[in-house]
Amino acid sequence: MGTRLKTLRLTMLVVFALPIAARGGLYAVADHPRSWREADWSSTHMLPPAETDPQARVLVFAARAGGWRSVFAVHTWVVVKPENASAYTRYDVMGFGQPIRVNMHAPDSYWHSDRPRLVADVRGAAAATAIPKIETAVKSYPYATWGSYRVWPGPNSNTFTATLLRAAPELAVAMPSEAVGRDFRADGAFVGLTGSHTGVELSIYGLLGAKLGWVEGVEVNFMGLVAGLDVRRPAVKIPCFGRLGLDEVAVETASAR
Numbered sequence: 001m002g003t004r005l006k007t008l009r010l011t012m013l014v015v016f017a018l019p020i021a022a023r024g025g026l027y028a029v030a031d032h033p034r035s036w037r038e039a040d041w042s043s044t045h046m047l048p049p050a051e052t053d054p055q056a057r058v059l060v061f062a063a064r065a066g067g068w069r070s071v072f073a074v075h076t077w078v079v080v081k082p083e084n085a086s087a088y089t090r091y092d093v094m095g096f097g098q099p100i101r102v103n104m105h106a107p108d109s110y111w112h113s114d115r116p117r118l119v120a121d122v123r124g125a126a127a128a129t130a131i132p133k134i135e136t137a138v139k140s141y142p143y144a145t146w147g148s149y150r151v152w153p154g155p156n157s158n159t160f161t162a163t164l165l166r167a168a169p170e171l172a173v174a175m176p177s178e179a180v181g182r183d184f185r186a187d188g189a190f191v192g193l194t195g196s197h198t199g200v201e202l203s204i205y206g207l208l209g210a211k212l213g214w215v216e217g218v219e220v221n222f223m224g225l226v227a228g229l230d231v232r233r234p235a236v237k238i239p240c241f242g243r244l245g246l247d248e249v250a251v252e253t254a255s256a257r
Contacts, residue, residue, distance in 0.1 A: 015227045016239050023071045023240040033113050036066065040113040043106035047079075047088065056083040056128035058168075060119040060161065062176045063111035069151070070112070072225070072240055073180035076119070076161040079107040080131045091138055093160040095149045100141065100160070120173040130168035137167035142186055153206035153224045154184025162186075162195060169197040174216045177226040177237035183209055 033039035047059075059079040064070040077092030088107040093099045108116065122130065141163060143155040150156060158181035165173050166186075175182040175195065184206030185192070194201050199213020209221040211228070217237070219228035225239035235245020 012222070016222055016225055019239045019241055020071065020225075027068070027071050032067070032070075036112065039066065040110040041105050042110060044108050044110060044115055046108040046116075046118065050081050050088050051086045053081070054084050055123045056085075056125075056131060057081045057088075058120070058122045058127040058130050058134065058171060059107070060165070060173055060175075061108065061116040062119050062179065063116035064114040066112035070114070072178070073158070074176055074178050074242070075111050075157050076176065076179050076182075077157070078134065078161055078164050080127075080134055082131055083128055091134075091160075091164065093143075093149065093155075093157040095151060095156070098144075098146060099149045100138065100144050119176055120171070122171050122173070126170060130171050133168040134164045137164045152180065154181035155186060156181035156184075158182040159184045159186060159206075166195040169193075169195060172196050172198070172215050174230075176242050177219065177228060178240060178242040180224040181206060183211075183221050183224070183226075 057080070060076060061079065062074040062076045065073045065075045077090055079088050079090045081088045090103050090105065090107045092101055094101055110116070141160060143149070143159070148155065158175065158179035161179070162175050162182040163186045165171060165175065173196070183203045185203055190204060191200070191202050193199070194211055194213035194216045196213060196215035198215045199211065201209060201211040201213070203209035203221065206221070207223055211219040214232055217228055217230040217232065219226050219237060226237055227239055228237040230237065230243060230245060233245060235243050237243050
């Protein structure tokens, strides 16, 4: 029994504690804006003007959270554009005031001066079908009142994004593993299908859990930090660092389905 406990402690140290220390070291030596007022929130111009792209699109972005939280997590948001629409619509949640924000920043803006990465880009018929479901999920999000935001373990910005994607499982989008709060299920369930409905998950308020699914892969959640393997697109998921593999960006298009 003692040997098993030592092995468990060593495993937890290697899998969870060491990545925290490594990411913390990187944060300590990097430059950061001293406040949100000094941060860059401008467009990165990753997206073309909406009117030049007639296809319906659903996009998911992720960027490092601000301040010390960037050691542990990313902030995520969802952008939609119906077919032939002349503008994008951005949905995300913030920790002050009214949580749900619509178009507070450009759809592809920096977040606390961090350039976002594209997590998913779904186009065409699949996006067109999903957009009304996402818009309905925004309106019915249960943590939309003042004071309902909680940094850890949720509900936070990543809880919101995960809820929108769960409303449209046909998009087959896996949330970034370093999106702390994504496993705090807004429906209150402890056991259920994964967001893509391609597997099953156990989550105790986003603090402890496990996940097995074709889209999500194999994951273990400890105190909101996730370690695991991506089977569909071979990669490892390292706490605080996220997905490391040959194909780090999950971009889906209608033609790829």
